Amino acid sequence: MSLVVQPSLFGFSGEPGIADLGDAVERRPLSDGAWIDLRPGFVTAADALFDALVSDVPWHEERMRMYDSTVRVPRLLARYRQGEQLPHHVLDDARSALNAHYGGELGGEFTSAGLCLYRDGNDSVAWHGDRIARESASDTMVAILSLGAIRPFALRPKSGGPGLRLQIGHGDLLVMGGSCQRTWQHAIPKTTRCLGARISVQFRPDWGNRLGGPDRD
Ligand SMILES: O=C(O)CCC(=O)C(=O)O
Numbered sequence: 330m331s332l333v334v335q336p337s338l339f340g341f342s343g344e345p346g347i348a349d350l351g352d353a354v355e356r357r358p359l360s361d362g363a364w365i366d367l368r369p370g371f372v373t374a375a376d377a378l379f380d381a382l383v384s385d386v387p388w389h390e391e392r393m394r395m396y397d398s399t400v401r402v403p404r405l406l407a408r409y410r411q412g413e414q415l416p417h418h419v420l421d422d423a424r425s426a427l428n429a430h431y432g433g434e435l436g437g438e439f440t441s442a443g444l445c446l447y448r449d450g451n452d453s454v455a456w457h458g459d460r461i462a463r464e465s466a467s468d469t470m471v472a473i474l475s476l477g478a479i480r481p482f483a484l485r486p487k488s489g490g491p492g493l494r495l496q497i498g499h500g501d502l503l504v505m506g507g508s509c510q511r512t513w514q515h516a517i518p519k520t521t522r523c524l525g526a527r528i529s530v531q532f533r534p535d536w537g538n539r540l541g542g543p544d545r546d
Pocket residue numbers: 443445454459473482515516517528529531541542543
């Protein structure tokens with residue numbers, strides 16, 4: 330894959346690894362029983378992880394139905410179901426750390442991983458709640474590890490009212506929890522100011538071994 334990405338572009342060289350969760354996680358309650366957790370710098374020396382994922386993951390483009398035609402999904406994707414080998418050992422470490430930290434509260438484990446590659450500011454994901462919420466009426470969590478360019482991560486309540494825009498950086502963790510997939514929506518808006526490519530890794534508990542990304546773009 331050739332992208333406008335240079336090794337060590339972000340200035341964190343060395344072997345990637347996982348930092349502690351514990352007290353470093355900051356929780357922000359949202360309305361309607363939703364919340365988000367933030368842990369900046371969850372992956373340390375994240376450059377090597379970013380570079381490895383860009384080149385090793387079998388990225389593919391998908392199309393989706395829109396009325397009576399199909400359109401290109403504006404980002405590249407890869408999906409790893411429960412039991413499938415993840416594309417980098419640091420992602421195994423991240424999932425183990427997430428399960429140790431959240432397992433009790435989640436009442437289960439993060440199993441699947443969905444990966445998105447936003448090649449530039451023209452790639453995006455439109456407002457949605459993850460499909461995972463349709464499969465379970467109870468609260469759930471989606472943990473997102475962000476790598477590469479900083480893109481605004483937008484959230485808004487479905488009931489109306491003010492939302493928020495988070496700047497999630499290289500190596501940062503964002504967890505959406507509680508009712509967030511049912512009562513709030515999230516998006517990665519298109520931007521003309523984007524500096525380069527971004528990868529997100531979404532860990533989800535998958536009920537019935539299905540994968541729960543956005544319903545539509
Ligand atoms: O890239 C992200 O951080 C969000 C992706 C997302 O919302 C999804 O795939 O469901």
